[in-house]
Amino acid sequence: MLKCLRMGKQKVGFTIDPYHGFVFCFVVFVGVVSNTDLTMTVFEFSNNIRIDLEDYPPAPVTWLTATVDTVCSLLPCNDWRESFGVQDDPWLSMRVPSLKEARPELLSYSQFCHDTGLPQTSASSLYQYAFETPSTTLGDLGNQSALLATLAVLIVLRLVKSVLLPLFSSYGRKAGRLTHGVQWEKDNEERIQKFGEYVYRLLFHSVISIFGILYFRDTEWWRREGFNFVGTKSLFENYPEQSIAPSLAWYYIVQAAYNADAMISLLEISFDVQFQNPFAKSKSKSKFQSPVAFRWSKNVRGDFSEMFVHHIVTNALCFGSSICRLNRTGSMVFLLHDVSDVPVDLSKLANFLKWKVTTVVFFATMTLTWMVTRLYLLPFVIFSAALRYSHYTMQTGMDPMLWVCYRHFFYVMLSVLILLHLSWFTMFIRMFLTLVTKNECHDYSEHKNGEQSHLNASTTNGSSVGVKNGKKKTS
Known part of the structure; x- marks a missing residue:
């Protein structure tokens, strides 16, 4: 049982039912064992591309190195592999590329206006960019323009x-x-x-x-x-x-x-x-x-x-x-x-x-x-x-x-x-x-x-009834 927050005199929490835990494990297990691709280390595609993952680190190792690399990118410790002497380790030496580097760049509004020659202050150019142009930065919720649009829709x-x-x-x-x-x-x-x-x-x-x-x-x-x-x-x-x-x-x-x-x-x-x-x-x-x-x-x-x-x-x-x-x-x-x-x-x-x-x-x-x-x-x-x-x-x-x-x-x-x-x-x-x-x-x-x-619970717990001056007092 997982016990969570305590707020005031009332306990705020939830439990993980063992039955639900079993169902969760069962779903994941069936999904994994029924799919042979997850146990494969070599993938061959129709365009004659062959990828061998045998020498790649397991997922938990990539999570660790990606987390350390992300933290060290904000701190002066980008050479942590050299500091700990693991730069030659076949697993720890492999870096997980950032998503920004791996994805193609989406079209920004300023670049759109530059390419089309339309003024940025024009309502028509803004409309064309938002509703008629594919693969703009509005398609990435991690982008500032998409976040602002989401915030505006949320307010509406x-x-x-x-x-x-x-x-x-x-x-x-x-x-x-x-x-x-x-x-x-x-x-x-x-x-x-x-x-x-x-x-x-x-x-x-x-x-x-x-x-x-x-x-x-x-x-x-x-x-x-x-x-x-x-x-x-x-x-x-x-x-x-x-x-x-x-x-x-x-x-x-x-x-x-x-x-x-x-x-x-x-x-x-x-x-x-x-x-x-x-x-x-x-x-x-x-x-x-x-x-x-x-x-x-x-x-x-x-x-x-x-x-x-x-x-x-x-x-x-x-x-x-x-x-x-x-x-x-x-x-x-x-x-x-x-x-x-x-x-x-x-x-x-x-x-x-x-x-x-x-x-x-x-x-x-x-x-x-x-x-x-x-x-x-x-x-x-x-x-x-x-x-x-x-x-x-x-x-x-x-x-x-x-x-x-x-x-x-x-x-x-x-x-x-x-x-x-x-x-x-x-x-x-x-x-x-x-x-x-x-x-x-x-x-x-x-x-x-x-x-x-x-x-019944609301009547019992939601109000405490006392008597004062012949009247019911409810809190």
């Missing part, structure tokens, strides 16, 4: 959200009042607020899914013959010379901004922040207390641990795949998540309003979509393609040290996503069993012990 999303959420919540309030009466409205303020959040999520996921399906359906890497996806090899062929279309660059920017906002929103609804005097007297033995106290919010999700890890991994994959120019693979992962999130949002909206028949219909649709996208396409198409074809990145001259060093990062991140999807799928099974055995609809991702249990 936050502003739009601040306007739409109260509006959507008011619709939920009216729908709940018409369906269940005034008393239901008074007893379900938390449910009404979350209703607005999920309408917003449904709107975003629907729009971005429609765009993704229309844009990517004719791309080479989504090509299939029947149920066999035969185009996934093109995810890594001609790397890193693959062109980044303007639509793909902006698709990534919007996804990065939305996922950053989702992380911020998760923390906002999960914690109550209180500022306090660090030198005030307290019951604790310490004379000093933290100036900021964190408490679980009453709106915290039941699957906070899973969702928090999911956001960390998603953001890491988003920026990592963009910086490493693996935009095609990343776009496939994004599209699968967005499509499968649409029925999730619909089922949550129906369950919040306690429309049982509608909830069951959307729940069945959600389960089927989840199985196809996240439990089949992600592990057996995308993850499998990464395991089987990622070495094609060396076909066009990329230094093999980069493949040896960085590929495991993406393998592990994708494995964690698959683990989380399996974890949520077990929640779906539990919801189904509760529906069959008790004829009740419970969203265990919102309340792990059931909604009625959550209400």
